[in-house]
Structure formats: C-alpha cells, structure tokens
Amino acid sequence: MSAPMSASRKSKLTHAAIFTLVRRIPEGRVATYGQIARLAGHPRAARQVGYAMHQCPPGLPWHRVINARGRLSLPEGSTGALTQRRRLETEGVVFIGGRIDLERHGWQPD
C-alpha cells in the first residue's frame, strides 16, 4: 500500500498545507505560527510555518501571521516588518505599544 493518504494527519507539514491555512485567516484577524502549525496537526512545527512564509507565493496573506507574543517576527525596521504592519493596520488591526492584542484580533477558526 503506497497510498499517500490524506494530508491531514501522519504526513509531513508541507508548505501547501500551511498556505491553505494561512489563506483561511479572515481579514482583520491574525494567527500565530504555532497556531497554524497546530491547526495543521503539527503542534511543534511552528518553525516550519515561519520558514514557509519565506517561500510564500504571491497573494498569500502572510502579514496575518505573527508570533505568539503578539509581535511581528520580522526584524523591526525592515521593509517586511513595515509592510506587514501597514497592511494589518489597513485591515483594522490595532497595534498597542508595537504589539497586537491576540485576545482581540486573534483568529479563532470555527
């Protein structure tokens, strides 16, 4: 049986799976790397999510993915960080002291 099976469990956390979840994050909401990994069935693969963002295809709302502390993981002052913050604020996400209140903007899938 070389059936590859469904990619929901027992498979490696692929970029495709990560991208699919990231696309599900609604506008004005944010999700953490760990949360995406967990939703994909890999609670410990937060790093892979971040790595996948490095290879994120055009059109992917990568800016809605932040770290567990409610801050942007990109180097502060970098072009990416500024772009991310600007896009999030455009969507209505509020930064308080450079931080996002996950209780308020955190994405909660049904």
Next chain:
DNA sequence: ACTATGACTCAAG
C-alpha cells in the same frame, strides 16, 4: 545522507 539553519515556542532565572 549529513549538517547547519531558521519570519517559533515554552520554561526558567
């Protein structure tokens, strides 16, 4: 195949 690395996370000091 192996080693190094990384847009992470958590616990402890």
Next chain:
DNA sequence: CCTTGAGCCATAG
C-alpha cells in the same frame, strides 16, 4: 520587562 537554553521539524547546501 529581558535573556538564555532546549526542543522542534522541514528546507537548503
């Protein structure tokens, strides 16, 4: 609040 160390797993060279 910040720093340090360890765990984690896929990708790149």
